[in-house]
Amino acid sequence: MRDASALTRGAEAFLSQHPGVSLVALGSGAHAESLDLAPLGLPVRYLPAERNLELAQQYLLLNQLAFGGIGVPRWVLSDLYLLPGAIGLLRCPARMVRPEVRERLGLADEDPTIGAAYYAAPSVTPGLFIGVSLLSFLPGTGAAPWVKVLTLAMLRARRLRGVAQWDNPSVRIHSRLGPLRLVGRVPGGHEYGERTFVYESDVSDGARVAEAMERRVPLPPTRRVAVTDLPALSGLLDRAEAGEVLHLVAPGLDAGHVLVREGEPG
Structure with a gap:
């Protein structure tokens, strides 16, 4: 990422506020040399999935x-996650996570998870x-948002495309990295059909990602569309697929509406 110093300071602040949290990568051993194992200047411990089956099972x-x-499914984890890539993980003592996690995994408070x-x-x-x-x-x-930022930096990503549902609170998290450009419908369809869209984030400029993470320079929406107004949402995707520039701007979702900015975000 270009000019990532402010983003580094934010990541360092996040880790200092939560002692015991560390960044780990889990993937095929073949990929260790292809990754940035000091994303934003922070150390990552790379764990080859072939020799860390217990951690892979925990993630599953x-x-x-x-x-x-x-x-x-287990085969997807092996064939489509770990074999071609790497998962970014924040590990911590089990006492820090939600109780259902400790119960599901049978962990004591200080066990790593x-x-x-x-x-x-x-x-x-x-x-x-x-x-x-x-x-x-x-x-x-x-x-x-921090595990997402750090993982993308580790992967040396410049652009990210993702899938979300208009009414899913995850839209708030995704928009923490900056405006979400609407791309269109999911190739091949999706289980959630008309509620689903493809977005793209530009993560090449660390300074702009830092501004977004710190909620600086907010962009006002030009339009609010109810997440239940499926015809209007479909129309947005028609416009995006025709080449019009449309973004969801932070916080992305507010009071049952998505926040849309028409034209370049500036």
């Missing part, structure tokens, strides 16, 4: 706990990654 269980019926995790898949377009899975069990810490 937590992903399924977070997402229920659409949680990642995964507090938050993010996986973005590599794509055939250089510098572009596809957001797949973000989870956090560290309530009230702001861990979700």
